[in-house]
Amino acid sequence: MDFKFALIGYPVQHSLSPWIHEQFLERTGLNGSYMLEEIAPEQSFAQRITDLRNRSVNGFNVTVPYKQKIIPFLDEVSDGAKQIGAVNTVVNRDGKWIGYNTDGKGYVRSLCEQYPEISQNKALKIAIIGSGGAARGIYHALVTEGFRFIDIANRTISNAEAIAKLQQDQTNTMVLSLETFMQAVPEYDLIIQTTSIGMKPNQEQSIFPTDVSFKPGSIASDIIYQPIETTFLKRAQKQGALVHYGHTMLLYQAQYAFELWTNRQVPIEGMAEQLRRILEGR
């Protein structure tokens, strides 16, 4: 069988997904290809999606700005993606298009792969900074995994409150302003930075001031992967925190998508390091 995968979004030319999925194909011994389908805003989205259907792709990824726009074109949406309100992976199951969201689950996998003890301690005190699409997926995955204390800090409180509504009875969530959160940083075991502050070309920026202390042994995680060593992570490391890098989330969300498309487990040993070298060379 020749698998056909694709990525829709705008822009997508610099996406690393083709490299990742071609590696997965090679590592699983499957044949196939992964194509970039850039859909510019002036193009007809419906027409391009019809073209994709006619080409009988086995599955595709969806990135900005189409993670919500794709939903009316799907035959089914998984419960998780419905709750998150965004789809980043579509599986073609016997002609039926089913939408999933692999971002949050991929994030949790990447974190637990590096720090396995995390999955054993559902009472960890976790803070998510930011309340965009990525934060929503991560919050949903952490709640689903049974973590019981997950606070959300954001510039716009109403966006954080909208995410906190996804919580189940067993999870306690406080919504905080960024200012209040900064006072409470030493209380957290895991801090997940999901805002776009600190992304290239503004890598010198950080949502964290220089003088914030972290709880000893806590983990600072940044989902930004350009650069990999963000100013936030550098500051956290200086304060003694352990770190978790954003490029690993990119890898594991893709691994989960590949599993959904092919029903195959992918060995990914060594890929995070390779991906890091590619990103650092950009």
Ligand code: NAP
């Ligand atoms: P998004 O939906 O646009 O959300 C952006 C978030 O950043 C919002 O919470 C926004 O706050 C906050 N923000 C932006 N500028 C700010 C500022 N000047 N001050 C304070 N807060 C600010 O973006 P997203 O899709 O969630 O993505 C966020 C980041 O994650 C991006 O850098 C993206 O590249 C990265 N990402 C990485 C992966 C991965 O696989 N590693 C996956 C997805 C995304 P308000 O709510 O107040 O507007």
